Structures are given as structure tokens and as C-alpha cells.
Amino acid sequence: MFQTRIHGRGGQGVVTAAEMLSVAAFDEGLHAQAFPSFGSERMGAPVVAFCRIDDREIRVREPIVEPDALIVQDATLLHQVDLFAGLRPDGYILINSARDFGELGVGELTSRFRRERLLTVPATEIAMRHIGRPIPNTVLLAGFCAMSGVVSLTALEAAVRERFPAELAEANVAAARESHAWVSAEMRELAHAPSD
Amino acid sequence: MRRQIEGARGVAETVAACRPHVICAYPITPQTHIVEGLGAMVKAGGLAPCEFVNVESEFAAMSVAIGASAAGARAYTATASQGLLFMCEALYNASGLGLPIVMTVANRAIGAPINIWNDHSDSMSQRDSGWIQLYAETNQEAMDLHVQAFRLAEELSVPVMVCMDGFVLTHAVEPLEVPAQAGVDAFLPPFAPRQVLDPDDPVTIGAMVGPEAFTEVRYLAFHRQMEALRRIPEIAAEFAAAFGRDSGGLLHSYRCDDAETIVLAMGSVLGTLKDTVDELRDEGVAVGVVGLTSFRPFPMAAVREALKGAERVIVLERAFAVGVGGIVSADVHTALAGLAQRRHTVIAGLGGRAVTRASLRAVLADAGANRLESLRFLDLDVALVDRELARVRAHPRSGPAAENILRDIGAVAARPH
Numbered sequence: 143m144f145q146t147r148i149h150g151r152g153g154q155g156v157v158t159a160a161e162m163l164s165v166a167a168f169d170e171g172l173h174a175q176a177f178p179s180f181g182s183e184r185m186g187a188p189v190v191a192f193c194r195i196d197d198r199e200i201r202v203r204e205p206i207v208e209p210d211a212l213i214v215q216d217a218t219l220l221h222q223v224d225l226f227a228g229l230r231p232d233g234y235i236l237i238n239s240a241r242d243f244g245e246l247g248v249g250e251l252t253s254r255f256r257r258e259r260l261l262t263v264p265a266t267e268i269a270m271r272h273i274g275r276p277i278p279n280t281v282l283l284a285g286f287c288a289m290s291g292v293v294s295l296t297a298l299e300a301a302v303r304e305r306f307p308a309e310l311a312e313a314n315v316a317a318a319r320e321s322h323a324w325v326s327a328e329m330r331e332l333a334h335a336p337s338d
Numbered sequence: 339m340r341r342q343i344e345g346a347r348g349v350a351e352t353v354a355a356c357r358p359h360v361i362c363a364y365p366i367t368p369q370t371h372i373v374e375g376l377g378a379m380v381k382a383g384g385l386a387p388c389e390f391v392n393v394e395s396e397f398a399a400m401s402v403a404i405g406a407s408a409a410g411a412r413a414y415t416a417t418a419s420q421g422l423l424f425m426c427e428a429l430y431n432a433s434g435l436g437l438p439i440v441m442t443v444a445n446r447a448i449g450a451p452i453n454i455w456n457d458h459s460d461s462m463s464q465r466d467s468g469w470i471q472l473y474a475e476t477n478q479e480a481m482d483l484h485v486q487a488f489r490l491a492e493e494l495s496v497p498v499m500v501c502m503d504g505f506v507l508t509h510a511v512e513p514l515e516v517p518a519q520a521g522v523d524a525f526l527p528p529f530a531p532r533q534v535l536d537p538d539d540p541v542t543i544g545a546m547v548g549p550e551a552f553t554e555v556r557y558l559a560f561h562r563q564m565e566a567l568r569r570i571p572e573i574a575a576e577f578a579a580a581f582g583r584d585s586g587g588l589l590h591s592y593r594c595d596d597a598e599t600i601v602l603a604m605g606s607v608l609g610t611l612k613d614t615v616d617e618l619r620d621e622g623v624a625v626g627v628v629g630l631t632s633f634r635p636f637p638m639a640a641v642r643e644a645l646k647g648a649e650r651v652i653v654l655e656r657a658f659a660v661g662v663g664g665i666v667s668a669d670v671h672t673a674l675a676g677l678a679q680r681r682h683t684v685i686a687g688l689g690g691r692a693v694t695r696a697s698l699r700a701v702l703a704d705a706g707a708n709r710l711e712s713l714r715f716l717d718l719d720v721a722l723v724d725r726e727l728a729r730v731r732a733h734p735r736s737g738p739a740a741e742n743i744l745r746d747i748g749a750v751a752a753r754p755h
Contacts, residue, residue, distance in 0.1 A: 161344075161511045168342035168513055176511040201476075201609035203506050204694040 143196040144292055145206045149225050150215030153185040155279035158305065159213070160191035163283055165301035166293040167195040175200045188223055195292060211290055213282050214238060215265070220248055232256055234290050236325075238278045240264035258332045261289055263325055272317035273310070284318035288325035295322050340515045345477035345507045348514040349442060350375030352481040354385055355522040356440075356488045359411035359529075362391040362402040366421040367454050368504035369444035373416050396421040400428035400439075407437040408543050410534040412488065416442035418504055422460045423448065426467070429497075433468025433559065435543060436532065438491035440484065441469075444504040445605070445656070447689040451740040455690020456504045458605065458657040462665050468559050470498040470566055471634040472586065473604040477507050477514055479631075482585030485517050486573050488526050493569065495532040496562045501633075503606040503656075505690070517581055525580050563635040570632050588637040590629040591644050593619060597626030599705055600645055602670060603654040604630045607686070607693050611654070614698045625702060633666065641673040650680040650705060654693075658685045663713045680705075686716035722746060 146163060150156035157178040164176035172195050179190035192206045207227075211234035214225060220237070229235070233255060239262040243249050252260060263285040265278035273280075280302055287295050298318060303311045350372050353361075361380065363373035380390040391406075393399045399415045406413040417425060422443060432439050443461045447453040461471055472487060474480035480502040487498040502508060517525075533543055547555050567588070574586035584590075592612055594600055603611055608629040618625050628644045630637075645651050651674065653667040662668070664683035671681060684701055687693040697717050704710040725746055729736040736742065744750045 164511050165342045173513060174342065174511075177506070178509055200512070202613045202695065203510075203606045203610050204692050207694070 143194055143200070144211070144290075145209045146193045146195075146211040146213065146286075146292075147206050147209040148191045148193070148213045148215065149219055149223065150189055150279075151185075151219070152187045152189050154189075154215045155277050156189045156215055157191045159215070159279035159283055160193040162280070162298070162301045162305055163193045163286075163293065164195070165304060166283075166287075166297040167193075169297045169300050170293055172197055172293075173200050179205070188219060209233060211286070211292075212236070213286055215278050215282060217241075217246055220246055226251065229255070232259070234259045234286070235261070236282060236286050236289055237262045238265040238282055240267060258329065259289070261285070261325060261328055261332075263321055263328075265321065268317050268320050268324070272320070273313045280314040281317045281321040284321040285325040288322045289329065295319070340513045342511060343514050344371065344509060344511050345480060345502070345514070346371030346444075346509065347375055348477055348481045348516055349484060349502070349508075350379070351516040352484045352522075353414055353440075353442075354379050355517055355519050356414075356485060356526055357412065357523075358385070358388055358414040360389050360391060360403070360406035360413045361415065362393050362399045362406070362413070363415050363417070364393050364396045364399050364421060366396070366418050368446060368456075368508045369416045369418045369421070369442065371508060372442055372444070376414075396424040397428055400425040400432060400441075403439045403441075404428060404432050404435070404437055407432070407439050407531075408435070408533070408535050410529065410531045410536070412492075412529045413437075413439045414441070415439070416444065418444040419446035419448055419454075419460045422464060426464065429464055429467045429469060431544075432497045434555075436495040436559070436562070437497060438488075438495050438529075438531075439497040440487045440491055441497070441499050442480075442484070443499050443501045444508045445501055446504040453689040454504075456506050456606075456656070457688045457690070458501070458655070459688075461499060461501045462657040464499070465634065465665065468496075468563075469634065470496060470563065470632070472498065472500050472570075472631055473633055474500065474502040474507065475590075475606065475608045475629050475631070477502070477510060477512060478583065479585045480507060481514065481516060482577060482581065482583060483631075485522055485525060486570075486577055486586045489573055490566060490569055492529050492531075494562050494565055496559075496566065501605070506606045515583075521580055525577065567632075567635045567637055570635075586631055588630075588632045588640045589644055590631065592627040592629065594626030594628065594644065594647075596624055597648055598624040599650040599652065599702065600626045600628055600648040601652045601654055601698075601702075602628040602630055602641075602645065602666070604633060604666065605656065607654065607656065610693055610695055611698060614695045614702070617695070618699070618702060623702070623706065630666070633669075636669045636673075638669075638673045641670060642677075645670070645674060645679075646677055648679060650682070652682045652684055652701070652705060652710070654684045654686055656685075656687045658683075658688075681712070682710050683713045684710075684716050685714070691717065 160176040164174035167174035175194045214237040217239040265281035403413040448459040491498045667683040
């Protein structure tokens with residue numbers, strides 16, 4: 143089972159992101175379960191959503207306490223909520239930011255986790271360019287597809303088209319492609335970088 | 339065809355496939371997505387001649403359902419928590435009059451303290467309202483139970499509540515198969531009311547009944563639920579034959595063969611319990627699960643049969659009776675009367691507290707080591723409770739308990755001094 147926890151703020155499409163990830167996994171023939179953290183959601187408040195993916199039926203209903211991956215849609219949460227609680231040692235972290243882990247003040251993570259699985263992507267900027275609104279969820283999911291390979295970009299694009307009306311869907315797909323390419327390039331760079 | 343959709347959406351589409359004539363509802367979390375979905379379908383004309391009635395309260399919602407059902411309409415509504423409580427008087431009228439209304443309860447805690455999250459306090463409070471109560475383990479079962487509920491309700495002329503865990507099920511997105519329209523049409527015949535308000539053949543419904551016949555009329559309500567006890571498994575078997583899915587019935591046993599300990603529970607916690615039991619079975623611990631679907635009527639004989647072989651029975655409940663303890667437990671104990679078994683009640687998952695595999699494993703480990711009390715509140719923060727009790731002892735005016743405790747855990751700012 144592959145478990146992803148998505149952190150963000152109300153209005154950033156955190157719950158929608160978990161749902162779209164589950165739809166993409168479903169489209170690839172996998173079992174998936176997406177659910178929100180069930181808070182009294184409001185704009186700006188911290189929100190958590192969860193997505194489990196497995197090749198068999200998912201029965202468990204507890205929140206994800208030991209995620210394989212974290213997607214952080216809002217870097218201002220980094221020092222407010224214990225985002226990294228329970229993350230598995232070989233886990234993935236993708237943060238929405240134009241800055242790197244050191245600049246974000248979480249450089250120590252690079253020694254605790256596998257370096258090539260920790261990435262940032264300027265998702266809000268990419269979203270603004272293509273969608274015209276600071277909703278980074280699709281952009282991050284596409285980056286996450288590139289980073290983790292848990293679902294394909296094709297499946298994600300199908301999920302996006304299923305979710306949004308045509309015009310908005312195409313803008314999201316364009317943003318997703320840029321993000322996917324961006325993260326793929328980052329990963330190639332990390333693979334060739336000398337280890338420190 | 340399976341689709342990756344939200345549980346509430348799946349229920350809305352399933353109710354639509356049951357061709358209701360009247361849907362009335364008042365919005366309350368976490369039920370809202372269901373009636374929003376149905377409202378949109380009615381507005382788009384997909385459910386004609388169904389009428390969606392916007393009402394001013396839950397009391398009105400149930401009253402409209404009563405009127406609609408008495409006039410021969412297939413009536414549906416949904417609610418939760420305080421909404422169910424606000425319906426209370428009308429609930430007893432619906433069942434007392436024998437009107438086959440189907441209602442979804444998206445289970446949620448009852449205030450005070452106000453809490454929007456899941457437990458079973460709401461439907462448990464209407465345990466004796468005369469409604470049949472079926473509890474869904476999964477979203478698929480919740481959907482399938484609605485089809486069976488209309489069939490059962492209309493055959494016996496008795497209202498049915500389909501209870502599904504709020505948020506945990508209603509807001510979860512997963513692979514679901516909405517029963518196909520043709521299949522539902524074949525399974526659920528058109529509503530042929532046992533009693534109907536018809537201007538061409540006038541009757542009154544709702545007579546005052548004095549001591550001369552009240553017992554008999556009430557006994558008939560009991561009799562109808564005993565009939566339901568027989569019909570529920572039959573309808574589930576017919577459903578399985580028609581749709582190829584094992585949904586509903588009185589109860590389900592899981593890995594109970596040779597189980598020394600059996601945990602009985604209702605609702606979505608069963609999934610987590612089954613995963614926990616699989617882990618423990620792999621480790622050689624003889625433990626099984628019984629999922630109770632039909633709480634009203636309570637299947638005394640089936641429960642006894644399912645649990646009689648166990649040395650230890652744990653009833654895991656998402657609600658409790660203040661001053662007594664377990665609610666489901668009381669009926670389970672009656673069913674098991676005379677058997678030499680250790681019995682425990684575990685109150686878990688109140689107000690949305692997650693019931694985790696880790697907590698369940700701890701309870702089962704304690705049970706195996708004979709450390710489990712007859713009544714335990716799962717994951718109770720005893721230190722937090724003791725702090726408030728100490729405050730109460732120390733100060734004549736210790737203040738509101740909920741606010742004090744929230745201050746202790748830092749959820750609200752400390753009071754300025």
C-alpha cells in the first residue's frame with residue numbers, strides 16, 4: 143500500500159488533490175481511497191487530506207499516520223504543524239516553493255531522508271501562469287507523479303479532465319505538464335550531482 | 339460499472355435509482371452532500387415526477403415525509419446528529435403509523451459539546467423509535483442497503499434508517515458500483531401502500547387509541563420487526579443473487595472459526611478491525627470479528643449463534659449510555675445469557691476520534707492478558723480527566739468543563755488573569 147498525505151490550507155484544493163490522485167490510481171486499475179481530515183474547513187485554515195493506493199481492496203479507515211509521501215501545498219505550514227510526523231525513512235516530500243529545503247529552514251530533512259526524494263516545485267507560480275489562480279494542487283500532483291511514479295501523468299490528466307470543465311481542465315493539464323517536466327529535470331540533476 | 343466516487347454521491351445516485359416520489363431534507367453536516375446531489379438530479383429533470391421539498395427544519399422534513407408516504411408516495415430524507423433529535427417526535431409517528439419512509443442517517447455525535455464528527459450517538463438515541471436500523475460497514479454496503487431498505491420498508495410497512503458513518507464513509511472517495519437502474523427496477527417493485535389517503539376511497543390515518551387496543555397496536559409494531567428479522571436475510575440473499583454482492587443481512591462473521599476472542603462492532607470501524615484481525619491471525623492469535631448490520635430488529639438468535647463459541651466477547655461501540663455503559667452490549671449480553679464467557683465493552687471513536695489499528699491491537703493484547711476491564715473507554719486521556727476533576731474539587735466555581743479541557747490541551751488560549 144502506498145499512502146500519501148497532503149497538507150495545505152483551506153481554498154488550495156487539498157481535498158480535491160487527494161480525490162484526483164485516487165481517481166488517477168483507479169483509472170490505472172488500482173484500488174484507491176481518498177478522504178479529508180474532516181475539520182470545520184474554512185479559507186486559510188490548515189487542511190489535511192489522505193490518499194491510499196493499493197493493488198487490493200482497502201478496508202482500513204484510520205487516518206494515515208505513517209505516510210510514504212507528503213505533499214505540502216503551502217510552505218508557511220512548515221514551521222506551524224508537525225508535517226513530517228510518521229514519514230517513512232524512504233518517504234517522499236514535495237513542497238510547493240521556489241526555494242530549496244535549506245532556504246525553507248528544513249535542511250536537516252536532507253540528512254534524515256533520501257536526498258533524491260525531497261523536492262520543491264514552484265507550483266503557485268506555475269499555476270498562476272497557466273490557470274491564473276494560485277491553486278497549486280494539480281501542479282503538485284504532476285510533480286509528484288514525476289517524482290514517485292505512483293501514477294502516470296496520462297492518468298492524472300484524465301483525472302483532471304474528469305474533474306474540471308473543459309477550459310479549466312486544459313489549463314490545469316498545461317500546468318501539470320510543465321510541472322512534470324520541471325520535476326523530471328530536477329531529478330536528473332540530482333541523480334548526476336556529486337553526493338555530499 | 340465501478341467508478342471512483344464519493345460515498346455520499348454513491349448513495350444519492352442509488353436513492354435516485356430507487357425512484358423516490360418525494361425527497362425532503364434540511365441541510366446538516368455530514369449528510370448534506372447526499373441531498374445536494376439528489377436536489378441537483380431532481381432539478382435537472384432526471385428524477386421526474388419526483389418532487390424535492392425544501393423544508394424549514396428536520397421536524398418539517400419528517401412531517402413532509404409522513405404526509406407524502408401516507409398519500410402513497412415513496413418518500414426519502416436524510417439527516418444526522420441534532421437534526422435527527424429535532425425529528426424525534428415525528429419519527430415515532432412515522433413508525434407508529436407504519437409508514438415505509440427510508441432515511442439515511444450520516445452518523446454524527448450529539449452536542450453538547452457541539453461536535454460535527456462521527457459516532458453513533460444520534461441513531462442510538464432513536465434505538466426504540468420503532469424504525470428498523472441497518473448499519474453499513476462500507477460505502478458499497480450503504481448504497482446497496484438503500485435498495486434493500488425500500489423493499490423491506492414497503493413490504494412490511496415500516497420505516498427504515500440506513501446508518502452510515504459520517505465523514506468516514508460519506509466523504510470518502512473510493513471505487514463504488516451504483517446499482518444499475520434496470521436491476522433496481524427488477525428488485526424493487528412500485529410502491530403498493532398498505533394504507534393510503536385517497537380522495538376516491540377516503541380513510542383517516544392516525545386514530546386515537548385508548549387502553550382497549552393500544553397494547554395490540556403496539557404489539558403489531560413489535561410483530562412487524564420480528565417479521566423483518568426473517569425478511570432481512572432473505573432480501574439480502576435475493577440482492578446477492580441479483581447484483582452479485584453480499585450486502586446487508588443480519589450480521590457477518592469474519593475469521594471466527596476457532597476464535598477464542600470475538601469483537602462485535604457496527605459500521606466503518608469493521609474495516610480497520612478486519613485488518614487488525616488479519617495481522618493478529620498471522621501472529622497466531624485466535625481472534626475474529628462479527629459485524630452487526632441489523633441493530634433494530636436485534637437478531638438475538640443469530641448473535642448468540644455467532645458468538646457462543648468464543649471464550650471472550652468484546653463489544654466495540656461508537657456511543658454509550660451515560661450512567662450504564664454499552665448500548666449494543668446490553669442486547670448482546672441478553673443474547674448470550676447463561677453462557678460462561680468473559681464479556682467486555684469498549685467505547686471507541688467518540689466525536690470523530692480515530693479508531694486505529696494500534697489502539698485495537700492494544701485492547702486485544704490487554705484482553706489476552708486478562709487486563710481488559712468490563713468497560714473501557716478507548717484511548718481515554720486519564721490525566722486530562724483527572725485535572726478537571728481536581729479543579730472541580732478545588733474550586734466551587736470551576737467553570738465549564740469543555741472549555742477548561744480545551745485550555746488544558748492548548749486548543750484555546752489560556753484565560754487572562
